[in-house]
Amino acid sequence: MLKDDMIMKAGIIHILDSSMAMPVLSDYPIDLGSDLCDFLKAHIEKFTESDDIKNCQFSDLSDIMPIIRDCTPENFVDSSKLLCEKLFQIMNSNIDIPPADVAVMVFSVKSCDYLAILKLNYRTSYTHTTRQLENGNSNEIILHKSLLPTQGQKLSEACVVDLSTGEVMLTEKKYEVNGEKRLYFSELYLQCHAPLSQKSKLDIVTKAVEQINDKYYGKDDAERRMEVKNVIYQELEENGALQVESIGEKVFKDSLEMQEAFSEKMEKYNMTTEVVEPKSQRTIKKFQKQHLTTETGIEITIPMEEYQNPDRVEFITNSDGTISVLIKNIGRLDSK
Template identity: 25%
Template sequence: MLEFEKKIVHVLDCEHNTCILSEGCMKKEDDVIAKMLSSKAEKVFHSASRKRGVFRETSYVKELLVKLKDHSITFETFSQKLAQYVFDKKMEHAQYYVSDFIVALLLKDERRYVLVLDNACTQGITHTVQNEEDSIITEIIPYKALISSTLTAKDRAFLIELSDESLCCVENKVEIEGEKVNFYAEVILQSTTMPSYKESVKSITKLTEEMSDKYEMDEVDIVPKMKSMLVDNIENSKPIQIDEIAEELFAEKPLAKAEFKEELKKQGVPTAIEVEYVKPTRSDKVQKIKTDKGIEIIIPVDYMNTKEFVEFKNQPDGTISIQLKNITHITSK
């Protein structure tokens, strides 16, 4: 259960070089707004793109956080200084977009957090009603200050747990001076981060495919086995252990096992990938197979490992047959 204690909103209009800092927290909002903010906050906790990080000692945000915790500054002052700092860094690095900068104190699972939602305002269409010469005219107009009800690709967010100052970020990389960077993690928070669950799984999947090809293993067998292990860990809330995956997939290929672990280490993938709050996606649960004839089949990974439902047969002429078994009904989609 997530509960907000305080919320304050600042406007960072980098497009027009304008920073509007609120002096007080939000008052009572209606149910629609409360639900929207709670939904966005929950998505930060549950995002598969969430990166865990550690502050560097030189971090200005960490300095502000220490002052907030020891009551040297108020929450309102903390949020103002943070918003101004973010605005200045955006202007410095040419991040010229308009956003509503929400800073909140919240309680979740008996832990207190600072939550920051940098909501990139989107453009939509609305209407305006005008009186002209005793006539009412309704015009359709663009409106550029809309806040989405969910996390979008342009939104940025981070969480800091107050007890131990651990942090995590949800963001897509932006280009600064020709280089793709995690703007909040690297520039704003001045932190070091580990790959997110999503990035880690992408690395594991790609490397599994490469290893199966390099060491002449059956990709149709090994990739679903890997996906099944990931889903099982998530559903049982167990960290994904790279050693266990390597042992299961490459038990009979010691060179592949060693190379698999070493390559993931080089890519920064942690040896134990936390899955707290992570939910398996549809792509985690299925394996897509595409034949050289253009036929595509999507099969649940749990069925790939048993001949009771799916069987692959190598024919004498070198072709492969796929047999689907125990089907009671077929629909066309």
């Protein structure tokens, strides 16, 4: 969802500071023409356009969905209070969940209406304050513990609900609840089952490939690591996705044993037939370059396009077992 496509219809801010006994709930919506709306739209765009997003549906037992469906213009304020009161109850019972301001919004994109809940966790930083003394002002720097995230900062918990279909897009983070790490935002608050995000799926696939490769080739085989990374990079560049069923065969094409080991790992995550489709360039950025460091501290960064060109880069295994990296046909060498 792009912020320029969003038309804000209603918004309100509630203060859920779990260090206090009660939430501070607002009785008035925000000014829709304020800079605050642009700030909130930017956060909606940031998390809905990322690969951290999860798509899910409310369970039949969810007591949040009826409140969301009842969040009409006539009772928007009261419904938003109920949504935040339920969230505060969970926060107040689990001290590991950080305090926050919560923004509840109704907006439309291309004639479809959505409700957003953004949990703006407090961050601690320094700011200035001025005190008026008898002979003038005294400027000081103080540690402020209730600053909101910046516009470019990633939110830990947020969701957008399609009001026509009930589909939920969310991002979340685990916190300790009753002694164990849980995804409280989806499991306890929204009461919906959230599958893995595209980023999590990609991380699982790449970690499994790395573990198997290290087991059979060792962690010090830099050239083999680059070959593996190049296969994944080419799949993402050419197809925009990874077919889990076939990626093991392509990465470990010379070893049936390694292919079977990869399949076993994917079965543990119920991902054998998954298609991983990251949409954010930030997610796949790590595959675009290979960073190498020698034992003497020399660092080399090789773009994957250059790695694929034998006229640019060549790895040479010497007779004594050492490796030489030959960088060819350099037109200009810059020093930074």
